[in-house]
Amino acid sequence: MSRILYSLSGTDISRPFSPHCWKAAMALHHKGLEFDEKLLSFTEIPTVEGGVTKLVPLLRDEDTLVSDSFQIALYLEETYPFAPSLFGGEGGKAMARFVEGYSQSTIHPAISAIALMDIYNMVAPADQAHFRKTREAMFGKPLEEIFPDREGAIAAFPAKLQPLRHMLRSQPFIGGASPLFGDYIVFGALQWLKITTGSVHLPADDPALDWFERCLDLYNGLGRTVA
Structure with a gap:
């Protein structure tokens, strides 16, 4: 191919x-x-x-x-303009940029505080050396000391998704009635958390979790192919 x-x-x-x-x-x-x-x-x-x-x-x-x-x-x-649109127009592109900013400035740091050592333990020794070197240079401290309170980070994580919950009062997806690229931005973050730590660390009755489950079901359950 x-x-x-x-x-x-x-x-x-x-x-x-x-x-x-x-x-x-x-x-x-x-x-x-x-x-x-x-x-x-x-x-x-x-x-x-x-x-x-x-x-x-x-x-x-x-x-x-x-x-x-x-x-x-x-x-x-x-x-591929004749295939289903990822943005639904220029406004959708601008909206997706905002979602990307929210995800990378709020959700990603919160996930890193939970998953850093899980990621380290998932990779081979050569990649562990690379991961340690780059992250320690970024944060200026040993890898094990960058995020010392993992349990506190897990407890604080649901609050980071409050903007998503607010939106879900009005519509099932960030894209409206059906998902657009903005949905995949936030989905990618939560999928990262799930695959590296085994959980998205959200309560069972959380609307954000319901949205994530809907995203997991998309495209014949693509997101569920990785446990």
Whole structure:
């Protein structure tokens, strides 16, 4: 197949966990496009496609290479305009940028505080060395000391999704009656948390959890293929 999505996994290559790769995979399914997914470790990423990127997702579509999940979504929208829209118009693109900002500034840091050591334990020794080096350089302290209160982070996590709950009073998806790329942005974050820690750490009666379950069911239960 000429369409390949390069994604991230740990030692178990059946369990891709990157939130950004999940966004891209959901976007491809939304468009109804067939693709092969190639799972890479952290240290393998620079070895593919001539070292064009150090980060995934990376999409090869025939002779075109596109990195960054949002850029992949924009590329798919422009290249396949007759397939279902990921944004529903220019306003939807702007809305998705806001959702991305909310997710990466609020949800992602909260997940990192829970999942950091889980991620470290999922990857091979060479990738552990890479993960430790990059995160310790970023935070200026040993990996084990970056987020010392995991239980406190779990207790605080549900509050980070209050904007999502507020929206769900009016509609079933961020995209309205059906999901758009904005949904896949937040879904990717919660899928990252679920795969790395085994839970999304939300109460059973949480509307945000109900929304996540609906997203797991999309595309013949794509999100449920990774336990």
